Amino acid sequence: MLAADIFRPGQWTDFFLLVGTGAVTLTGLVFVAMSLNLKEMAVDATHRYRAINTLTGLALVFMRCALVLMGAQNYQSIGAELFVVSGVSAAVFIKGYARALKMGNGLRLSRIIGGTLVHVAEMIGAAIFFFGHLPGLYIAAVAIVVNTCYMITAAWLLVMGAFVQETK
Numbered sequence: 376m377l378a379a380d381i382f383r384p385g386q387w388t389d390f391f392l393l394v395g396t397g398a399v400t401l402t403g404l405v406f407v408a409m410s411l412n413l414k415e416m417a418v419d420a421t422h423r424y425r426a427i428n429t430l431t432g433l434a435l436v437f438m439r440c441a442l443v444l445m446g447a448q449n450y451q452s453i454g455a456e457l458f459v460v461s462g463v464s465a466a467v468f469i470k471g472y473a474r475a476l477k478m479g480n481g482l483r484l485s486r487i488i489g490g491t492l493v494h495v496a497e498m499i500g501a502a503i504f505f506f507g508h509l510p511g512l513y514i515a516a517v518a519i520v521v522n523t524c525y526m527i528t529a530a531w532l533l534v535m536g537a538f539v540q541e542t543k
Contacts, residue, residue, distance in 0.1 A: 382450045382509055387443070390516060395440025398523060402433040405530045412534070420478035422533055424471040429529045431471075435464040436523055450512075454505025457515050458498055464522075465494035486529075493522045 409416050409426050416422045442456040472487040497518035503511025 382512070384448065384453075387512070387516075391440040391443045394519060394523065395437050395444070398433045398436035398440065401523070401527065401530070402430060402437065405429050405433065405533075408530065408534050416533075421475045424475035424478075425529055425533045428468050428471040429526050429533060431467045432464055432522065432526045432529075435460055435467075436519060436526075439519060450507065450509075451505055454501050454503075454511065457501035458505065461494055461497040461501060461515075461518075465491065465498070468494060490522070490525055493518050493525060497522065 405426070409430075412422075416426050439457055439460045442460065443453050448456075468490050469487065472490070476484065476487065497515045500511045500514025500516075500518055504515060505511070
């Protein structure tokens with residue numbers, strides 16, 4: 376199944392529109408939630424880095440979707456875009472959570488491992504697609520959705536953590 380033979384960009388438009396719209400909407404909601412709990416976000420390293428990772432991660436999901444939707448691209452350009460932006464997202468994610476683990480409390484190592492694995496899966500899928508195999512796009516697309524869901528749980532943990540800290 377070579378992507379060059381069977382990749383139809385128009386079949387993916389609705390998927391990337393949905394995911395990109397959801398990511399940018401969630402980014403706005405997380406920003407508002409952070410604004411309401413600004414003191415707690417600034418004081419606690421876990422909250423601060425979780426906020427940075429969640430906002431950056433959702434913005435980069437939006438960026439991936441926007442880049443894929445640009446016209447006149449082939450499978451190689453889309454694979455390269457997904458790979459590079461996912462790599463940037465992974466670097467921000469790992470750096471932020473590594474700092475939070477060192478400075479904060481309450482952050483589990485399983486979250487950094489899980490999030491890293493999702494990023495790696497997307498990068499592998501993007502590379503497979505770049506080299507002409509359509510299943511790579513499916514792998515990358517599923518990883519983007521899982522990553523978005525992962526960030527939704529991070530946003531929930533962020534809000535709940537700030538609420539618990541505020542009530543103490």
